Amino acid sequence: MNSAEITEGSADYPFRFRLSPPGRWGLFVGAVSLCVALPLFAVLLFLLQPGPEWAHLQSTVLIKYLGNTLLLLVSVLAVSFLMGVPAAWLVSTVEFPGRRFFSWALVLPLAIPTYVAAFVYFEGPEAAIPLLVKVRTQWGVDAFLACEAIIRYGLLILLLSSVLFPYLFLGARSAFLQQGRDVLEASRCLGSSPRRTFFRIALPLARPGIVAGGALVGMEVINEYGAVHFFGVPTLTEGIFRTWFGMNDKASALRLAAIVMIAVLVFLAAEKALRGRAHFTTENTCSHPPARRRLRGAKQWAAFVICLLPFVLGFLYPVIRLLTWAVSQVEAGSPVFPSVPAILRGTAVATTTAIVVTGFAALFAYAVRLRQSRSREMLARIATLGYAIPGAVVAVGVMAFFGFVDRSEVPGLPVLGGTLFAISFAYFVRFFAIPNQLSHAGLDRIGRGVEEASRVLGHGPLQTFLRVNLPLLRGPLFAAAILLFVDLLKELPLTMILRPANFETLSTSAFSLAKEGRMHACSVPSLLIVLIGGIGLFLMNRRMDSDIRP
Amino acid sequence: MKAFPLLSLLSALLAGIFCPSIQADDKEITLYTQRHYGFDEELHRKFTEETGIKVNVVKAGADELIARLQEEGENTSADLFMTADGAGLDRAAKAGLLEAMPDFAELKNVPEELKDVDKKWVAITKRARVLAYSKDRVKAEELSTYEDLADPKWKGRLSIRSSTNAYNQSLMTTLIAANGKEEALEWATAVRKNMARPPQGSDRDQIRAVAAGLADVALVNTYYVGLLENSEEEKDRKAAAAIKLFFPNQSNRGTHVNISGAGVVKGTDKKEEVTRFLSFLLSDEVQAMYPVNTFEYPVVSSVDWSDRQKEWGSFKADAVPLSSMGDLTAEAVRLFNQAGWE
């Protein structure tokens, strides 16, 4: 109270605080966390009250949904680990032809939405039909059904891994690049071969980065909607849609969502508990990354292939297929171009949302750090959970929230439901975790020294943030905004449910065409997503590279 | 200040994005629609040219739109609700989201069974859910009814899309109405077991699967065949050429016919404009456009079918009232779940 009075009274400059006013910053942290947490709590509430259809779900499809979700989760994690981690190790520790190219190109598959990859890979089951027909005539219907399932599941796992592995690649790469060479050399001198050194030292030390990447892959798989639907592998997310919209049972649908959310939380907590007291970074000041050893002979080509394969599967092949489709469209004289003004609006919304949310996240991370207290840290933790809930659930939560606000008719407030504001707000709730985490990491790397110096030199917390932290955070914030932008560009379920009138994004136009089975027609919007996202990722990667290795 | 260009860009973007959506124009209506056909956009443009009334569109699944209408309540910007499936329309009406339509001339041309008794909704087009079978591997004599698809002789030979799809759900409601719950469940279980692959893809994909030899019989909406025959992709035209259509249950209750229709959203202040739009859609001119563009059947009896539709042949339609479909949808989904039909 006292401090606030002093601030109010003696402020000779509107943005300058003489004393840190915990009130305002605390309020800001609380408000942001509350915004993100509201739909979360709403979902959790439903854990306790089963809807009318719950018993029915349990006795019929729940096991199947759970089984499919788990199967996809485990196998996609395993395959994307094999795609991402060895490649990350190679590009960060050895020299071979194409290394520089792969070190950024392996991020590009992130620009390809899973449902677009699904359109392309769906040619696989189609192409396999003659083979399947042969199997049926030769070995009967049961062998045929088994083969069909294997091809379909296999391709789905492959395509999901191919476009999601970059999360693991990025996590592992930054971990490997930050590993000091001294521990690796110490291991060699203690009689460990390079192989043992990799498995006993380098890989365990990269664990936080790999787990962070793996968590993102896992959440993407759990929230996956388009590709699984397309390949006929219903997961919990599809179950949520089906229960909610088909059976009109909101309570049971949200209960499913709560189960998903709790599973994610339990997994992350368990991983943290398993780490125990072990640390994964050395505080060495003089430890530089190891010099890259040049591979020779067959080894360098092996390395080349290990990096090439995921790149081809996750980027090159889909892009080439989309291009040929687009060309055949143009040749046939009937290219389907998405409505340009609508797309521009969609992209502009993605851009603005990315910038605004990133700005909020930076300020939020700073506010949390400003006064370290348990409550603020708890709030900060809550604010990152939005990523763990399916987009559709966030959408409905936000819809319900604005419905309530609009009904209560606050004077002077325009109707917000169904507006761009509502959809931007939902994006904010869903994706706040990404820029928030990157800002946290960035602030931690800056350290408190400069901040304290600025405060001692007479700048208030906000001034310090604007003049010291913000310029220093440029790199991570830029990366965060781009990642966010690419995610928004690809976003589907949330956009589908909340979009205002005449609001079309590249993803919605691509998906509605593909849902109709018009594969070639959807190639143009799909290519545009890949192109815009790819440019963003390229810029981001260049920035991150120069951050890690000046 | 370095931040200045960024800030000005941001505010320009914000202003550009948010302002137009706030200003209201009297000469416009907002349509919540499940229909996702390119032809609809052409129609909207034509309507705007003729009347000066702009058509704003929100596209999503029927149930998602219903959920949205419910949450938005009387604050909704929607004036008209359109679906590609009668059950969705009926559910919206029963949820109290629609209001009775004012009378207009064209409404009288629509047969009674294709509009709601309370005039909460009206059909705009019709489509039949039929069997598409392989010319080479199946003889028309082998096919008879929907119920026959449960016969073990079809094991590994059927191709049908997911039960999340509204067309399948509506078909299921007619089976429940005709045969009762138990039999419908047995039917769904057996049909699921007869499928050549688990349900996936769209109706087009089912036809493609039959053409490629993966399955012998697919369950599809009539107009998809027309769309494939006129596709820009040669592969699709070939697929359409490899199959024939069969209208099931002609010997008893008739083929399941679904509608695509529209209802006026409760509380709209654009009644006049909405009525103009509906009478536009039901005008002979527009009704005659549907059969050649989307290959749906017109609902106005005075309008002729397209030549292709005539080739498919006339058929007896299931007379089960459309208004019963909405009530049974949840039951249908439940039975599909129990049957293990994804």
Add this chain to the structure above:
Amino acid sequence: MTDSPAILRFEDVSRRFAKNETPAVDRVSLDIPAGEIFALIGASGSGKTTLLRIAAGLDSPDSGKVYLGEICVADAGKPAQNLPPEHRQIGLVAQEGALFPHLNVTKNVAFGLAGWKREERDDRVAECLQIVDLGGKEKRFPHELSGGERQRLALARALAPGPEILLLDEPFSHLDPSLRRTLREEIKSILSELRQTALLVTHDPEDALAIAHHLAVLESGRVIQQGAPADVYRNPVNQYCAERFGAANGVLDPETGETKWTRPEEARWLSCEVADEGTAVTVLSVTPLGHLYEVRVQTDDEKKSEWLCILREGEFLKTGDKGRIAWRGNPGTVAWKS
């Protein structure tokens, strides 16, 4: 030189990181005898760490050979046959310990004992931890140890497999001075008790002088002097060598005409009356160091050299005082530039 056989031998070893650059290591030949602690001292960039890395197999020479015992482990002529570090049976204590942060104390020490039987390994770990006095901290993680404990753990880990030779790379450089002194003493006693051969790389004269039995001075990749610590300290061959071990004053030996280096504490202050001995000087400044004083003087001859002297008489001196400086063990030397 001792007669004991060399454990580690460098033969004409050179290493150049980039073409057209001066080599980091330039034709170095050295013998590290068994049971001794051998120190390599040099300014930063003098090539001492490179030499140590070549010994460990973490780097390979461009020319010359390296022997461990009788075995040639690196031969620039046949780089493909260089023995990789894991087969060299060496122990390495890195600058900041290079402890594995994800393993606890026991597991760090046991890391090099792969392939040992379980009981033997446990015994060996316990024994090594006993030696470095880390008993009772087995379950701690590296970040839960103090700086000195971490360095002792690094030593235990390096000693555990019983290496032929221990390589220590600036092991004390980031510790504070008092900790540094204790740890130095501890390590020295541990190593001499075990009669462990060791190669210590350092830039700190105190480390080298206190621990080493033998030392070599490296300048720009070349060995310019080696011998017993006291010898090198007292009789450096050039200014660089002299300055490795603290301040030195250049004085001219009138008999040989050679430059010699004397240490500040070797200065003797003579008042003017005692006459001829030494060189006439004027006091420039006096800094107290406790009971001794650091006195800067300038010679009165035409060379005007500046000398640094540690004198007890500083108590009575002030700027501008005149007197004479003589050097113990170097009678009759005259001024030379510093």
